[in-house]
Amino acid sequence: MFESAELGHRIKKAVYDEEVPELRKALLDAQVNLRKSGNFQVIILIGGVDGAGKGETVKILNEWMDTRFIETNAMGVPTEEELAHPSMWRFWRALPPKGKIGVFFGSWYTEPIVNRVYGTIKGSELDQATERIIRFEKMLYDEGALILKFWMHLSKAAQKKRLERLERDPETRWRVRDIEWAHFKLYDKFRQVSERALLHTSKAEAPWIIVEGTDPRYRYLTVGKTILNALCTRLDAGTPNTVSKLPPVLPPVDGKFLLTSLDFSQSTTKEDYDQKLVKYQRKLNLLVRSPKFKKISAILVFEGSDAAGKGGGVRRVTGALDPRSYRIIPIAAPTEEEKAQPYLWRFWRHIPRNGNFTIFDRSWYGRVLVERVEGFCSDADWMRAYGEINDFEEQITRCGAVLIKFWLSITKDEQLKRFKERETTAFKHFKITEEDWRNRKKWSAYEIAVGEMIAPTSTDFAPCRVVKANNKYYARLKIMREICTRLAAAL
Amino acid sequence: MFESAELGHRIKKAVYDEEVPELRKALLDAQVNLRKSGNFQVIILIGGVDGAGKGETVKILNEWMDTRFIETNAMGVPTEEELAHPSMWRFWRALPPKGKIGVFFGSWYTEPIVNRVYGTIKGSELDQATERIIRFEKMLYDEGALILKFWMHLSKAAQKKRLERLERDPETRWRVRDIEWAHFKLYDKFRQVSERALLHTSKAEAPWIIVEGTDPRYRYLTVGKTILNALCTRLDAGTPNTVSKLPPVLPPVDGKFLLTSLDFSQSTTKEDYDQKLVKYQRKLNLLVRSPKFKKISAILVFEGSDAAGKGGGVRRVTGALDPRSYRIIPIAAPTEEEKAQPYLWRFWRHIPRNGNFTIFDRSWYGRVLVERVEGFCSDADWMRAYGEINDFEEQITRCGAVLIKFWLSITKDEQLKRFKERETTAFKHFKITEEDWRNRKKWSAYEIAVGEMIAPTSTDFAPCRVVKANNKYYARLKIMREICTRLAAAL
Numbered sequence: 001m002f003e004s005a006e007l008g009h010r011i012k013k014a015v016y017d018e019e020v021p022e023l024r025k026a027l028l029d030a031q032v033n034l035r036k037s038g039n040f041q042v043i044i045l046i047g048g049v050d051g052a053g054k055g056e057t058v059k060i061l062n063e064w065m066d067t068r069f070i071e072t073n074a075m076g077v078p079t080e081e082e083l084a085h086p087s088m089w090r091f092w093r094a095l096p097p098k099g100k101i102g103v104f105f106g107s108w109y110t111e112p113i114v115n116r117v118y119g120t121i122k123g124s125e126l127d128q129a130t131e132r133i134i135r136f137e138k139m140l141y142d143e144g145a146l147i148l149k150f151w152m153h154l155s156k157a158a159q160k161k162r163l164e165r166l167e168r169d170p171e172t173r174w175r176v177r178d179i180e181w182a183h184f185k186l187y188d189k190f191r192q193v194s195e196r197a198l199l200h201t202s203k204a205e206a207p208w209i210i211v212e213g214t215d216p217r218y219r220y221l222t223v224g225k226t227i228l229n230a231l232c233t234r235l236d237a238g239t240p241n242t243v244s245k246l247p248p249v250l251p252p253v254d255g256k257f258l259l260t261s262l263d264f265s266q267s268t269t270k271e272d273y274d275q276k277l278v279k280y281q282r283k284l285n286l287l288v289r290s291p292k293f294k295k296i297s298a299i300l301v302f303e304g305s306d307a308a309g310k311g312g313g314v315r316r317v318t319g320a321l322d323p324r325s326y327r328i329i330p331i332a333a334p335t336e337e338e339k340a341q342p343y344l345w346r347f348w349r350h351i352p353r354n355g356n357f358t359i360f361d362r363s364w365y366g367r368v369l370v371e372r373v374e375g376f377c378s379d380a381d382w383m384r385a386y387g388e389i390n391d392f393e394e395q396i397t398r399c400g401a402v403l404i405k406f407w408l409s410i411t412k413d414e415q416l417k418r419f420k421e422r423e424t425t426a427f428k429h430f431k432i433t434e435e436d437w438r439n440r441k442k443w444s445a446y447e448i449a450v451g452e453m454i455a456p457t458s459t460d461f462a463p464c465r466v467v468k469a470n471n472k473y474y475a476r477l478k479i480m481r482e483i484c485t486r487l488a489a490a491l
Numbered sequence: 492m493f494e495s496a497e498l499g500h501r502i503k504k505a506v507y508d509e510e511v512p513e514l515r516k517a518l519l520d521a522q523v524n525l526r527k528s529g530n531f532q533v534i535i536l537i538g539g540v541d542g543a544g545k546g547e548t549v550k551i552l553n554e555w556m557d558t559r560f561i562e563t564n565a566m567g568v569p570t571e572e573e574l575a576h577p578s579m580w581r582f583w584r585a586l587p588p589k590g591k592i593g594v595f596f597g598s599w600y601t602e603p604i605v606n607r608v609y610g611t612i613k614g615s616e617l618d619q620a621t622e623r624i625i626r627f628e629k630m631l632y633d634e635g636a637l638i639l640k641f642w643m644h645l646s647k648a649a650q651k652k653r654l655e656r657l658e659r660d661p662e663t664r665w666r667v668r669d670i671e672w673a674h675f676k677l678y679d680k681f682r683q684v685s686e687r688a689l690l691h692t693s694k695a696e697a698p699w700i701i702v703e704g705t706d707p708r709y710r711y712l713t714v715g716k717t718i719l720n721a722l723c724t725r726l727d728a729g730t731p732n733t734v735s736k737l738p739p740v741l742p743p744v745d746g747k748f749l750l751t752s753l754d755f756s757q758s759t760t761k762e763d764y765d766q767k768l769v770k771y772q773r774k775l776n777l778l779v780r781s782p783k784f785k786k787i788s789a790i791l792v793f794e795g796s797d798a799a800g801k802g803g804g805v806r807r808v809t810g811a812l813d814p815r816s817y818r819i820i821p822i823a824a825p826t827e828e829e830k831a832q833p834y835l836w837r838f839w840r841h842i843p844r845n846g847n848f849t850i851f852d853r854s855w856y857g858r859v860l861v862e863r864v865e866g867f868c869s870d871a872d873w874m875r876a877y878g879e880i881n882d883f884e885e886q887i888t889r890c891g892a893v894l895i896k897f898w899l900s901i902t903k904d905e906q907l908k909r910f911k912e913r914e915t916t917a918f919k920h921f922k923i924t925e926e927d928w929r930n931r932k933k934w935s936a937y938e939i940a941v942g943e944m945i946a947p948t949s950t951d952f953a954p955c956r957v958v959k960a961n962n963k964y965y966a967r968l969k970i971m972r973e974i975c976t977r978l979a980a981a982l
Contacts, residue, residue, distance in 0.1 A: 032921040055813065062814045067806065068852055074815035081572035105815055174780065289665065315558065322546065323553045324565035324596055337826050361559055430523040 001195045005153040005212040009222075016217040023224050024064045030231040031066050035099045037235060038340075040144040042101040044227070047109055048152030049190075050180045051162040052213025057152070058103055060220045061227075071096055075106035084353040086399035087111070088136075092348035097340035098144070108133055109197060116193045117186055126193065130200040132391065139388045141205035142381075143342035146234050149206060150223055151198060152213040156187045162214075258451040259409055262466070266474040273473035280480035281320035287484065288321060292491045294355040296400040300483070301363045304408025305446070306436045307418040309469050313408065313479045314359055320480075326357035331366060343367060343377075344392050351396060363405075364389055368453045373445045386456040393462040402490045403462045404483055407454060408469040412443055492686045496644040496703035500713075507708040514715050515555045521722040522557050526590045528726060529831075531635040533592040535718070538600055539643030540681075541671045542653040543704025548643065549594055551711045552718075562587055566597035575844040577890035578602070579627075583839035588831035589635070599624055600688060607684045608677055617684065621691040623882065630879045632696035633872075634833035637725050640697060641714055642689060643704040647678045653705075749942040750900055753957070757965040764964035771971035772811035778975065779812060783982045785846040787891040791974070792854045795899030796937070797927045798909040799960050804899065804970045805850055811971075817848035822857060834858060834868075835883050842887060854896075855880055859944045864936045877947040884953040893981045894953045895974055898945060899960040903934055 034042065046054045058072055073094040082090040088108070096102030112129035115121045121129075137147055154162060163180060166172045183190065202208040211222050287293065300317065302310040318326060329350045338346040344364060352358040367389070372382040397403050410418075419440070422432040439446070458464035465482055469475035525533065537545045549563055564585040573581040579599070587593030603620035606612045612620075628638055645653060654671060657663045674681065693699040702713050778784065791808065793801040809817060820841045829837040835855060843849040858880070863873040888894050901909075910931070913923040930937070949955035956973055960966035 028921070055815075058814045062809060063806070066802075067809055068802075068819045068821040070814075071818060072814035079572060081570060103814070311557075311559075315554070318553060318558050323549045323561075323563035323594070324546075327562060328559045330559040335826070335828050337828055430519070 001199055002153050002191065002210060005210045006155045006158075007212065008214065009212045009218040010215045011217040011221055013217065016221065019221060020064075023221070023228065026228050026232075027065050027224060030228060030235065031069055031101070033235050034101070034231060035069060037238075038099040040146055040234065041096045041098045041340075042146045042148070042227075042231065043096065043140065044101065044103045045107045045109070045147075045149040046103060046105050046152070047107060047149070047194075048211075049154045049159055049187075049213065050183050051159055051166065051176075052152035052154045052211075053216060053219050054105065054152050056216060057150075057219055057223050058105065061103070061223065064224060065101070069099070070101045070103060072103045073105065075104055075110065081353075084355075085351055086396045086401060088395045089348060089351055092345055095341060095345060097337065099340070108136065109201075113190075113193055113197055116197075117190050123196075126197065127200070130197050132395075133201055134203065135387065135391045137201070137203070137206040139344075139384075139391065140342060142384055142388075145342070146230060147206035148227060148230055149202075149208045150226075151194070151208055151210045152219070153210055154213045156191075158214050159184060159187065258454055258466070259447055260451075262409060262468055264411055264414075264468050264470040266468055266471045268471055268473040268477060270473065273477060276477050277316060277480065280477065280484055281316070283484045284317070284320040284480065284487070287487045287491060288325065288357075290491050293487075296402060296490060297352045297354050298357045298402045298404065298483075298487065299352065299396065300357065300359045301365070301403070301405040302359070302361050302408065303363060303365050303369070303406065304467075304469065305410055305415055306439055307415050307422065307431075308408035308410045309472050309475055310361055310408055311431075312472060313406065313467075313476055314361060316476045316480060317359065317483060321357060325355070326359060327352065328359045328361060331360060331362040344388065347392070351401070354400065364392065365453060365457070368457075369446065369449050372449050373442055386453070389457050390459060393457075393459065397461045400490075402486055404486050405458075405462060405464045406479060406482070407450065407464055407466045408475060409466055410469050412440075414470045415440065415443075492690055493644050493682065493701060496701045497646045497649075498703065499705065500703045500709040501706045502708040502712055504708065507712065510712060511555075514712070514719065517719050517723075518556050518715060521719060521726065522560055522592070524726050525592070525722060526560060528729075529590040531637055531725065532587045532589045532831075533637045533639070533718075533722065534587065534631065535592065535594045536598045536600070536638075536640040537594060537596050537643070538598060538640070538685075539702075540645045540650055540678075540704065541674050542650055542657065542667075543643035543645045543702075544707060544710050545596065545643050547707060548641075548710055548714050549596065552594070552714065555715060556592070560590070561592045561594060563594045564596065566595055566601065572844075575846075576842055577887045577892060579886045580839060580842055583836055586832060586836060588828065590831070599627065600692075604681075604684055604688055607688075608681050614687075617688065618691070621688050623886075624692055625694065626878065626882050628692070628694070628697040630835075630875075630882065631833060633875055633879075636833070637721060638697035639718060639721055640693075640699045641717075642685070642699055642701045643710070644701050645704045647682075649705050650675060650678065749945055749957070750938055751942075753900060753959055755902055755905075755959050755961040757959060757962045759962055759964040759968060761964065764968060767968050768807060768971065771968065771975055772807070774975045775808070775811040775971065775978070778978045778982060779816065779848075781982050784978075787893060787981060788843045788845050789848045789974075789978065790843065790887065790892050790894045791848065791850045792856070792894070792896040793850065793852050793899065794854060794856050794860070794897065795958075795960065796901055796906055797930055798906050798913070798922075799899035799901045800963050800966055801852055801899055802922075803963060804897065804958075804967055805852060807967045807971060808850065808974060812848060816846070817850060818843065819850045819852060822851060822853040835879065838883070842892070845891065855883065856944060856948070859948075860937065860940050863940050864933055877944070880948050881950060884948075884950065888952045891981075893977055895977050896949075896953060896955045897970060897973070898941065898955055898957045899966060900957055901960050903931075905961045906931065906934075 034040075046058060048054055062070060062072070071094075075090065075094070078087075078090060091104075091108055094102065094104070112121065112126055112133075116123070116126040140147060163176055163184060167176045198208045198210075209222075209226050211219055213219055300314075302314055304310050314328060318328070327350065334343075334346055347360070347364050350358050350360075367377065367385040368382050371377045393403055419432055419436060422428040454464050454466065465478070467475045467478050525531075537549060539545055553561060553563065562585075566581065566585070569578075569581060582595075582599055585593065585595070603612065603617055603624075607614070607617040631638060654667055654675060658667045689699045689701075700713075700717050702710055704710055791805075793805055795801050805819060809819070818841065825834075825837055838851070838855050841849050841851075858868065858876040859873050862868045884894055910923055910927060913919040945955050945957065956969070958966045958969050
């Protein structure tokens with residue numbers, strides 16, 4: 001894979017001096033057009049061998065382009081804040097918004113490659129990691145991002161020469177630390193592991209560009225022209241990455257949905273409820289005060305039809321918690337900052353630190369519910385969302401978050417009863433709006449969407465609990481019990 | 492000050508049970524109206540004596556109100572991320588947006604009070620701290636926030652009894668740690684210092700409400716009713732906190748402005764420039780690589796007329812820096828998330844971690860420039876901004892940030908020349924828009940605004956450098972020299 005980057009590529013000074021002004025102008029123009037179009041962002045990863053000119057190349061890009069619209073992110077050793085969140089959190093936090101360019105020094109590749117080189121993970125684990133990366137980058141691509149991944153390469157002899165030269169010069173000596181020489185000793189291993197990871201993850205939607213790092217002029221021109229070419233092609237195309245000509249989804253031919261086949265005959269009494277609720281709340285309170293909870297977090301998702309009792313469920317949970325330890329995130333329409341990012345970004349920003357709860361009142365499932373039913377996104381968008389949601393939930397749970405998801409289900413008749421009750425009770429009046437009545441008219445479209453959503457997103461690591469909620473007492477106890485069980489198992 | 496909170500206030504259970512449902516309903520209604528109005532946020536501070544029921548009170552509020560629109564913030568020991576920023580950063584980060592309620596457990600009062608009790612600061616320093624707080628809260632108030640500060644009080648005997656009772660009960664024993672008893676030993680000192688701080692900072696715009704903490708029912712009703720009363724009064728008033736009937740500002744009667752009295756005859760040559768620029772860039776690069784820089788940060792502000800050379804100045808600075816260490820923040824119109832916060836919030840969110848640079852291309856001075864000239868805010872708003880900006884700059888510099896501000900000044904003729912050049916040079920065409928021409932028509936209004944702005948905001952801790960920029964070489968060298976000098980002094 002690296003052979004073509006060991007050919008001794010060179011660019012003569014005269015050629016370079018002639019080409020650069022033209023290239024700079026074109027890059028600046030492309031940047032202006034990117035900003036004007038505002039419908040995608042550019043994500044540039046810079047990886048490769050130490051001493052192959054990664055830093056200098058990024059510096060040149062910043063010189064050539066309008067630095068106000070490039071952000072360079074050093075993804076080095078994670079900070080304490082970053083360590084207290086799922087590992088992908090810091091990358092999501094650093095994603096550039098649409099219209100901008102984000103350069104990542106060190107990326108989601110660093111950890112798996114380094115861990116494999118040092119033998120802390122197995123080859124099969126590296127492959128799992130790269131599979132996750134492929135899906136992550138595919139999602140970014142589908143969300144519109146232009147992704148370019150540069151790998152700066154040096155042959156073993158060239159790297160040695162380069163490190164020695166840097167070390168000799170008093171001006172650059174500081175850049176060669178012990179760790180650079182330690183890495184050099186692992187050159188062969190590093191090369192082999194990188195090759196495996198790069199081969200695996202070089203896709204049409206996020207290609208690796210291997211750049212020989214010996215000659216700075218060759219390196220700068222290659223990177224500059226590659227960016228320009230990709231940016232112009234994308235700007236000319238004008239359309240988003242995905243096109244949405246897909247056949248419509250057929251409902252089950254026997255008309256049987258997950259939700260229509262539920263039995264709603266539960267009859268928990270008030271007395272039973274009062275007694276058990278206290279028991280569960282006490283248990284939850286104790287679980288959360290366990291020192292072990294400081295090392296994990298809990299993410300609760302409440303989904304369900306309007307008036308299914310999401311709010312009531314949430315209150316029974318928070319009743320057991322210290323208000324300092326939780327955040328409730330009601331999900332409504334995205335803000336403009338959120339719209340300038342891949343759709344999962346607005347959930348990532350609320351993922352809690354360890355030791356804390358985040359409770360989502362509606363969630364990322366909106367993508368395959370309201371956005372699907374109302375046509376806010378294309379068919380292709382919501383269809384790919386099942387897989388993206390799985391990946392997202394796997395990313396947050398793999399790092400220790402306990403993710404507990406509820407779908408609160410009520411019958412159409414029960415909803416009508418509750419809507420009317422809300423309209424007549426002064427106390428509850430604010431809970432019912434015109435929109436609720438409008439949504440109710442689409443009951444069957446939602447029924448299909450929910451029926452199709454639960455199976456593909458109810459996974460081993462993030463099962464979705466369908467809660468029959470015509471009887472509120474029954475539903476709340478079921479919620480409390482589930483949370484206690486899941487937390488107890490995780491602690 | 493605390494006498495009225497040692498009277499043994501009590502509420503009978505029957506009274507409480509009768510009043511609570513009414514109060515809850517009213518609070519819920521007020522919350523809905525707050526959300527609908529969307530033009531202010533509620534900031535509630537909870538302070539006071541250990542064991543006086545601070546936590547329980549917040550828990551009750553969360554039970555009574557719609558928890559989706561209350562955020563509770565525990566401001567305990569700062570995290571590593573928070574310590575790497577100016578100390579006020581974490582409070583700004585936690586401010587609720589308009590339409591919401593934010594509860595702060597521990598606040599900007601905690602540190603000065605505790606430090607004074609333990610004797611690490613002097614009485615005069617406590618007074619300075621409370622003066623800063625008064626100005627900070629006044630700013631929040633002027634920006635529309637409703638501020639309520641509750642102090643939960645217990646007499647010394649009552650506190651002792653309370654701690655002992657908590658300790659006896661196995662369910663609550665965990666809540667009494669050594670630190671609570673250590674604080675108790677300092678009861679008298681704590682009372683005296685708190686009284687001083689509270690007396691000093693209880694203002695009409697942000698009053699302290701002292702609540703006797705012995706009886707939970709009394710405590711809950713007092714806090715609930717106080718919030719309801721304040722919220723309803725404010726909602727009824729309907730208008731923002733400040734009214735803007737102010738006399739217009741008169742220009743200097745002799746027509747002499749700061750900017751019109753500048754001498755623009757500088758003549759730095761290209762040769763001189765090239766040579767000195769390299770020298771300064773090298774120096775800056777060395778300064779930033781100093782280990783001491785890891786403990787401070789640098790904030791650069793570039794302001795100036797259109798086409799005064801802000802971008803060119805920024806590029807000469809970034810040319811000396813590692814792209815990983817800086818962020819350039821171009822300031823344009825605020826986003827909707829930014830509009831839901833006090834106007835300084837959108838600058839606070841970009842304040843760098845120690846070891847980093849943030850370069851603002853335009854800045855908070857927009858408040859007294861474009862917002863004033865275009866009438867985007869009221870006269871009262873921009874008039875109070877001078878003091879608020881001083882406070883803001885003092886807050887960031889006191890924690891070690893080096894703040895360097897430039898006003899790049901060119902003559903009206905020079906601007907015309909540059910505009911025309913931009914229009915005819917393909918390379919620079921994107922830099923000139925209709926808006927630039929429109930702004931140019933308001934040259935004299937801006938001249939007044941700038942002239943009036945510089946003196947009150949050029950302070951000892953954050954001087955503003957007026958850079959005569961008709962000669963670009965001269966201007967850029969002056970910028971580089973200033974940055975090197977200021978950084979060298981700080982390291």
